[in-house]
Amino acid sequence: MSDKASTPSNAPALSVAMSVYNGEQFLAPAIESILAQTFTDFEFLILDDGSQDATADIVRSYAAKDSRIRPIIRENKGLIVSLNQLLAEARAPIVARMDADDISLPARFARQLQFLAEHPEIGVVGTWSQDTDENDNHYVCDGEEHPVHHDEFLRNMRDGGPLFCHPAVMYRRDLVLGVGGYHAAFKHCEDLDLWLRLASVTRLANIPERHFIYRHYLGQVSKRHATEQQVGAAIAYEAYRCRRDGKPDPTEELDSLPPIEQLDALFGETGVAVRVRRKVVAGGIIHSPSALRDQGFEILLRYLREGGSHAGMWRTVLRLLRLGEPLRALRLSAALATS
Numbered sequence: 656m657s658d659k660a661s662t663p664s665n666a667p668a669l670s671v672a673m674s675v676y677n678g679e680q681f682l683a684p685a686i687e688s689i690l691a692q693t694f695t696d697f698e699f700l701i702l703d704d705g706s707q708d709a710t711a712d713i714v715r716s717y718a719a720k721d722s723r724i725r726p727i728i729r730e731n732k733g734l735i736v737s738l739n740q741l742l743a744e745a746r747a748p749i750v751a752r753m754d755a756d757d758i759s760l761p762a763r764f765a766r767q768l769q770f771l772a773e774h775p776e777i778g779v780v781g782t783w784s785q786d787t788d789e790n791d792n793h794y795v796c797d798g799e800e801h802p803v804h805h806d807e808f809l810r811n812m813r814d815g816g817p818l819f820c821h822p823a824v825m826y827r828r829d830l831v832l833g834v835g836g837y838h839a840a841f842k843h844c845e846d847l848d849l850w851l852r853l854a855s856v857t858r859l860a861n862i863p864e865r866h867f868i869y870r871h872y873l874g875q876v877s878k879r880h881a882t883e884q885q886v887g888a889a890i891a892y893e894a895y896r897c898r899r900d901g902k903p904d905p906t907e908e909l910d911s912l913p914p915i916e917q918l919d920a921l922f923g924e925t926g927v928a929v930r931v932r933r934k935v936v937a938g939g940i941i942h943s944p945s946a947l948r949d950q951g952f953e954i955l956l957r958y959l960r961e962g963g964s965h966a967g968m969w970r971t972v973l974r975l976l977r978l979g980e981p982l983r984a985l986r987l988s989a990a991l992a993t994s
Contacts, residue, residue, distance in 0.1 A: 676704040678710050679709040685757060688760070703729070733842075750825065750828045752824050753822050763823075768825070779859050780859075780860045781801060784866075785869070787868050804860065836849075840909040881940060885939070886954075889931040890931060935951070941971045947978060955971075959994040
């Protein structure tokens, strides 16, 4: 379906999609950064996903002052349901994502829309970002820059490198709907799964300019749900491998992902569970306090029993001690001594 065929005659050029849950701390500057864009022909859908703080009041107050804001206030249903609802309700052919704790710099929309107009083969475009903390101070990130060209995306999909900063992307709505939107099973890594599916039907790009400020703080999802996010990401790559090799994707209709021990049966081949555990450990759970305190620790022990590398593990023992987890430190020491 073309963008033109699915667009109402009175639709704006752009729909901005933001889902927020208990986001009062950073919500106002996030909203203001959208209202300050140099490109102004947009609708701003803000979905309050059953917040228990002042989020709904903040959204309503801004909506009363700017008619471009379309507030959606309802009970909690979770981020993936919310993102798919925003996609369904968006009236424009192009959708820009935004999160309630980040900042879009003024030229972001104009630059991304210009890029999509000049590159019709591109279905998703992001931008590079700046990083800040909860106090708006510079946050140091050691990771590599996001890829710029489609072949770099394919390389990172092969090697496990970064793809997009999700809240900084803009995409063609019909392409995303055409691959089924965000899949329910990939909680906390729904964006990665989407990029891996879109890579087979369109080309991907990032503009190597910083039009976005991404905020890091202790309460964000990537820190609170590190293990679940890493496990989901590893399974998303296994599903991508199946699709790339012309095999059916066994995760496509799932509402939730099975335990790692059941992955060989799900994918119909031996070795999937081992690969997933290796990828999860390589993804950095040994550096995540929340992962070392939850099921990530058991994944780590199983990885070692399966012959995984000991590199960095004795430092992880010390990290557990500093986290006040002496019993886990002892268990990891014993696993290292016997594996």
